[in-house]
Amino acid sequence: MELKFRLNGAERRLDIPPKLTLLDAIRDYAGLTGTKYGCGEGQCGACTVLLDGRAVKSCILPATSAQGREVTTVEGLAAGGRLHPVQQAFLDHSAFQCGFCTPGMITGAVALLSQNPSPSETEIRAGLQSHVCRCGTYPRIVEAVRAASLLKGAPRG
Numbered sequence: 001m002e003l004k005f006r007l008n009g010a011e012r013r014l015d016i017p018p019k020l021t022l023l024d025a026i027r028d029y030a031g032l033t034g035t036k037y038g039c040g041e042g043q044c045g046a047c048t049v050l051l052d053g054r055a056v057k058s059c060i061l062p063a064t065s066a067q068g069r070e071v072t073t074v075e076g077l078a079a080g081g082r083l084h085p086v087q088q089a090f091l092d093h094s095a096f097q098c099g100f101c102t103p104g105m106i107t108g109a110v111a112l113l114s115q116n117p118s119p120s121e122t123e124i125r126a127g128l129q130s131h132v133c134r135c136g137t138y139p140r141i142v143e144a145v146r147a148a149s150l151l152k153g154a155p156r157g
Contacts, residue, residue: 005066007032008076016063022056023047025063026073034074034103038132045131048104049073055111057130074103077110086110086148095144097135105131109145118149 003014007030014029026032026049035058038046042057049058050072051065077084086109089095096102105128112119112127119127124145133141 001064003063003067005068006070008072009070014063018064020063021059022049022051022061022063022066022071023058025066026058026071032073032075035107036100036103038100038104043130043132044101045104045108045128046101048107048131050107050111053111053114055108072107074106077106084110085151086113086145089144089148089151090141093140093144093147095137095140097137101131101133105133105141109141109148112145113149119145121146124149 001016001018003016003025005012007026012030014025016025016029023035023037026035027037035049036046037059038044040059042060045057047057047059048055050056051061052069077087083091086106090102090106108128108131112124116123116127121142124142128141128145
């Protein structure tokens with residue numbers, strides 16, 4: 001079947017099998033490997049992408065859900081040769097260790113900040129509760145999201 005959608009701002013047409021997940025379409029058919037497969041059950045958040053600006057778990061979402069819609073992956077957040085403010089804040093605050101959860105955390109944080117540009121620490125923690133970081137950098141992740149929220153006028157993706 002043909003999947004027609006926008007991926008990171010560009011029109012895409014992929015010939016995919018029925019019942020393919022959005023994650024597999026992005027990774028295996030579009031060749032974008034920044035989005036990670038973690039648990040395969042929508043629990044860890046490693047596969048988070050933006051679908052029409054909302055954070056979704058792409059490992060449990062049928063690829064057909066993206067038909068005619070906009071999908072943004074971690075690769076699509078940077079613009080004009082510059083990292084998205086959330087991506088930059090993750091670097092500035094060393095908000096990663098193994099890095100496996102980082103793409104999903106970043107896209108989840110972008111969605112959070114688009115809905116709530118000035119969240120409190122409690123709101124950041126609540127907004128990222130469906131993202132699992134197993135290597136202990138969670139406090140730095142919260143710091144990075146807070147720092148990105150303080151950048152006034154920053155593009156939100």
